[in-house]
Amino acid sequence: MSPHSSLATLLLSCPDRTGLVSRISHFIFERGGNILDLDEHVDRESGKFFIRVSWNMDGFSIPSDELESAFGPLAREFGAQWRIHAAERRHRVAIFVSRYDHCLQDILWRHRAGELDIDIPLIISNHPDLEPLARYYGIAYHVFPVTPDNKREQEERELQLLGEHEIDTVVLARYMQVLSERFVAEMPERIINIHHSFLPAFSGASPYRQAYERGVKIIGATSHYVTSELDEGPIIEQDIVRVSHRDAVRDMIRKGRDLERLVLARALSLHVEHRVLCNGRKTIVFE
Known part of the structure; x- marks a missing residue:
């Protein structure tokens, strides 16, 4: 207990x-x-x-x-x-992931180390690539390939699976699919995303390339609740790291991935400890 x-x-x-x-x-x-x-x-x-x-x-x-x-x-x-x-039962979390493994690895490691007082009954992906990692941690891995033609059907199957496992929160650990309004509406303020940028700057695809082309001196990562507006949900946690003219895009990506892991883990911890209240498009975070 x-x-x-x-x-x-x-x-x-x-x-x-x-x-x-x-x-x-x-x-x-x-x-x-x-x-x-x-x-x-x-x-x-x-x-x-x-x-x-x-x-x-x-x-x-x-x-x-x-x-x-x-x-x-x-x-x-x-x-x-x-x-x-x-707190009579532990918070139940499902992780959605595509092919990038760094955020998933970090959450699973922290969970095994006892840093996150949660249960992770399942991992859902649109690719089979990370099934060996899930198997290593003893977590069920479900693959739902998504295409424009089957997206609605696959999301319905995913929602059914989440309901069967009594999932409280979904974590998008670099899940490279945009969830539909229907899916988001089923879990308001219960879907957490990590965006590889210091939102609202450089939203959408390829933020590190955008940052490189603008010659920025800092890059960041943002974890936020998912809403029907892409990358516009209330922000839970952010962090930054300095970069310079010596950093190529690949260097920014490497530094950014370290931030993504930390920021997502912090946001998840704040959420499952019930420290976040939404205030319109903003959040109140009791640390």
């Missing part, structure tokens, strides 16, 4: 008003909860309040399966968008 199995975490956003932290804290206190972590933020431009609070469920008077119904009246009073996660 996970050492965090007795935790519950609330993520909430609502219009700002006096006493929100006190009311939420009191809800937990009067039911016997011990708050372990609390972080909040007010976006002054929009007047919205955001909070993440975790508490120990040992001795809590409400069982985890009744938490949502118990907290619901308070959330409705606040006009809130919210969710509560009770």
